[in-house]
Amino acid sequence: MRTAIRLLTAASFAATLGFASSASAYTVYVSNEKDNTISIIDSTTLKVTDTIAVGQRPRGILLTNDGKYLLICASDDDTVQVFDVETKQVIRELPSGPDPELFVLHPSGNPLYIANEDDNLVTVVDIVDNKVLAEIPVGVEPEGMGISPDGKVLVNTSETTNMAHFIDTATNEIFDNLLVDSRPRFAEFNQDGEKLWVTSEIGGTVAVIDAKTRKMITKISFEVPGVQPEAIQPVGLRVTKDGSRAFVALGPSNRVAVINGETHEVEKYLLVGQRVWQLAFTPDEKMLFTSNGVSNDISVIDTEKLRVIKSIGVGRFPWGVAISKE
């Protein structure tokens, strides 16, 4: 009965906001770290349509450029699984190196760059030929992975070394390092390739870096009234295609910060679920989905109104979010 009412509310809510009529239907994938499953959400109804068992401790997930496969870091199985979105089955595994956590695809769609936390390596994998092309030694506990839009520069952040490592994708060698605040978790380039954003979880800051000179432009701090400073822990980050805004997940402060892409000022804090971790835009950037690890749900943010419009219950410890291109 209660579910029925909730469904009704959700449906009317979605209808009011116009998603049902105007927006395309995207498929949202969420990895549930402690349930060893992937939840599949329909972006029109904002309902979970399926829950699929996958490998152990699924964390980072992404869709291949052709949209046919979801790649899943099954950390405790030491592998990256290839999930066919059509048949909803894991069809093969990629050689990933131990304990894969996060990864990024080359803009051309291949190769895949994987952070291996346990071995201080970035593994470069050809996802068509299913083979390891290179292993790049980096700092202690590599995690964040960003790649420049032209595919020439790969950035890896190492959590205990506290650096952003700049890697030349032609040679697979580090050509520069930049110290950032403690426990850098995530790296993302602007679409124009000018800026690089790096979040520092324990440092509580976001570094905005000039991607060309590799110098720090500014360091953004956060302050939420009534929230202990130590609870503000930036993790996932996404920048809009036009670079006008960045959204940062602030972990156990249960907030997503909205940052002006030009001035780097914080415009707003949005209250979401507990321990907000990773973020993903729908391709039209009208909605932002956040994984909330402790409250076991997904918050959906309307990016125009800057409002949280819905929370969707998923599995235990939702970690990664990926959204289909159409």
Place this chain on the structure above:
Amino acid sequence: MISITKVAKPAVRPADETALRDDTSSPGSGCSAALRKLLSALAFSALLTPATLHSAAAQDSQEVSIAYLSQIVERPPKLSNLDIPPEDEGLAGGLLSIKDNNTTGRFMKQAYTLKHVEVPADGDVLAAFDALRAEGLQHIVLNVPADALLQMADRAKGEEVMLFNAGARDDRLRSADCRANVLHITPSRAMLADALAQFLAWKRWRNWFLVIGRRDGDALFGDAIKRAAKRFGAKIVAEKRWDYGPDARRTAQSEVPAFTQDADYDVLIVADEIGEFGEYLAYRTWDPRPIAGTQGLTPTTWHRTHEQWGAAQLQSRFLKTNGRFMAPLDYHVWAAIRAIGEGATRTQSTAFSDIQNYIRGDDFELAGFKGQKLTFRAWNGQLRQPILLTAARALVSASPQQGFLHERSLLDTMGLDAPESECRFE
């Protein structure tokens, strides 16, 4: 696979240390001679690793030399063959930290080395300390008793030497007996007791039966528990000294019920730091009551069940290297050496004063797998850190608990806060 012969010229002179280690007779440590030899060989080969790494990178790198000096005066009694205390406890954490620092050091052209000296219980630990200073070692991590630590601090006064206390939990070192050249990585007894008290207050288990063992440390832990009771609104409804001798295995079933009779309490708190009798109290109390303190629900800095906040990664790196779980002492030595590493990395300098100024400055932050940055208290040099509350095979909670507020940092609700500490650095 141990291949000692492969390494030709170790730079850390392991011969002396191995000799010291072999002399260290640990009565009742439970290892057969063969196992002890193996452990010693393991430690020996482990010691060489950073030196070897270092020699490869030495040409163009600046060096940070760190010492780890330990003297274990009282080893836990051998009450069962359950847990054999690892011979390299502390050292293994130090070596992992050196490895972590060297991975970062590759990018900074900095190289870290560790010299370990273990002094037997009846050995001259001050002489060993003087020898390290004479060799020019400036960052010295210590696992020694409080009195020895104070003498060392006084000997090194005015020199460019910083001491990192990884083992002595005495509150007085953070209060009247504090020293400006000592930073405390290990929490004080007051911090541990407060961490436990906050959890018990949250549970509303306010009436405590306190059992104190016969050793000095037990009395001090008992004092910390009494202080914590006052701070967090609990009441010690009964206090007894455990005087039944060193081995209660066969007698506990008859002794403990009588010992715990005639009191109305919520939780029995035991102060038995060395582990003589505390494990034998559970299930044997007159009334069915939980046990907490040095046994039962235990406040600690590190535990094998701790996997939150990225800790799984440190656990797995440690386990892979050492074939055993990380112990609290390993974590303390690891954190001390990481703090030194942060100092060198952030200032991009290996100069003692640069490293020190950074560690003691406002910008210092250490990511220690505790969900928030670890920093030092300016008033007594104590590292602030969340405290885990653990059962044998489960992490029960982590303090500070919600609702205990502080103007500066919630972590300062545990241990000696600025107004309470009698520490005044000259």
